[in-house]
Amino acid sequence: MKNINALQLDNVSTFVGKTVLVKNATFEVKPGEIIGLIGPNGAGKTTIMKTILGLMKFKGKVVVNGREVYENDHQALDKAGALIEHPAIYPFLTGIQNLTLYAHDQKDMANLISELQMSSYINNKAKGYSLGMKQKLGIAIALLNQPQIVILDEPMNGLDIESTIKVRKLIKRYSDQGTAFLISSHILSELQKVMTRVVLISGGQIILNKEVAEFEKISHQKYHLTTENNKLAKKIFAAYQITFKAKENYLIVSQKDIYKIEDLLFNEGVHLKEILPLEANLERIVVDVLEKKRG
Numbered sequence: 091m092k093n094i095n096a097l098q099l100d101n102v103s104t105f106v107g108k109t110v111l112v113k114n115a116t117f118e119v120k121p122g123e124i125i126g127l128i129g130p131n132g133a134g135k136t137t138i139m140k141t142i143l144g145l146m147k148f149k150g151k152v153v154v155n156g157r158e159v160y161e162n163d164h165q166a167l168d169k170a171g172a173l174i175e176h177p178a179i180y181p182f183l184t185g186i187q188n189l190t191l192y193a194h195d196q197k198d199m200a201n202l203i204s205e206l207q208m209s210s211y212i213n214n215k216a217k218g219y220s221l222g223m224k225q226k227l228g229i230a231i232a233l234l235n236q237p238q239i240v241i242l243d244e245p246m247n248g249l250d251i252e253s254t255i256k257v258r259k260l261i262k263r264y265s266d267q268g269t270a271f272l273i274s275s276h277i278l279s280e281l282q283k284v285m286t287r288v289v290l291i292s293g294g295q296i297i298l299n300k301e302v303a304e305f306e307k308i309s310h311q312k313y314h315l316t317t318e319n320n321k322l323a324k325k326i327f328a329a330y331q332i333t334f335k336a337k338e339n340y341l342i343v344s345q346k347d348i349y350k351i352e353d354l355l356f357n358e359g360v361h362l363k364e365i366l367p368l369e370a371n372l373e374r375i376v377v378d379v380l381e382k383k384r385g
């Protein structure tokens with residue numbers, strides 16, 4: 091079983107009537123991989139997830155754990171867990187009753203309640219839950235029964251920092267045991283700490299699919315630089331034809347020039363106060379990738 095992909099999409103296109111929402115999506119998820127499906131609002135993230143779960147009309151092939159998914163045959167999804175849009179929670183049942191509807195194993199369920207710190211409200215009716223509480227219950231349902239693949243649509247929505255960290259840890263632990271994850275977000279930095287691969291989607295098309303280490307090379311192209319004498323630094327950069335953008339109290343430079351800059355400033359006696367990669371900005375990366383594609 092180890093060599094079988096947890097998920098495989100071959101040339102998948104999704105339709106509503108004649109409108110194409112996802113075009114020719116092809117990618118795979120191996121056991122233990124955590125894929126960040128990243129893209130702006132309306133890019134098609136939820137649509138891809140619904141397609142994988144056999145909830146949309148599609149062309150092409152979706153294979154989960156070696157078995158094909160069809161719009162009207164979901165058997166391949168036996169060992170799949172999912173949280174899509176609004177968690178499927180019955181408001182007039184308590185949290186624990188909701189979990190019990192799906193749980194095969196009491197111990198597994200108790201562990202999830204404890205790890206997600208839901209004990210204090212798990213016996214209350216779900217209709218009184220906050221957004222974050224519902225979200226955690228939805229995540230717990232998706233993680234029940236040791237799934238081989240878990241699909242989470244914007245799982246961090248409504249979670250406070252402590253819960254976000256807990257969920258990240260849980261995802262990491264499950265993936266260490268071989269569970270594969272496909273997790274969507276429109277905030278790149280939210281998944282940066284946990285994902286192993288990035289799939290960028292824009293306008294219904296997959297525009298990039300890279301290991302995180304490779305992706306970070308693209309996303310950290312620019313650096314934020316502060317020196318003790320920015321005025322002099324600017325003069326030095328101009329003299330040595332180093333491209334930079336001057337802001338009020340700092341300069342922006344390219345990653346490729348970093349070593350040269352450090353040497354030059356050292357030789358000229360200008361002390362560096364700070365040098366930081368600019369935060370990866372999803373919009374900028376998407377624009378960069380699209381521009382490179384167009385040549």
Ligand SMILES: Nc1ncnc2c1ncn2[C@@H]1O[C@H](COP(=O)(O)OP(=O)(O)OP(=O)(O)O)[C@@H](O)[C@H]1O
Binds near residue numbers: 131132135136137
């Ligand atoms: N049932 C539908 N009928 C027609 N268009 C739809 C339908 N569902 C989604 N769309 C359209 O498909 C596109 C992709 O929507 P989708 O919900 O997959 O995006 P998303 O990447 O999940 O966005 P968000 O980050 O806002 O959740 C959008 O333009 C949306 O308006």
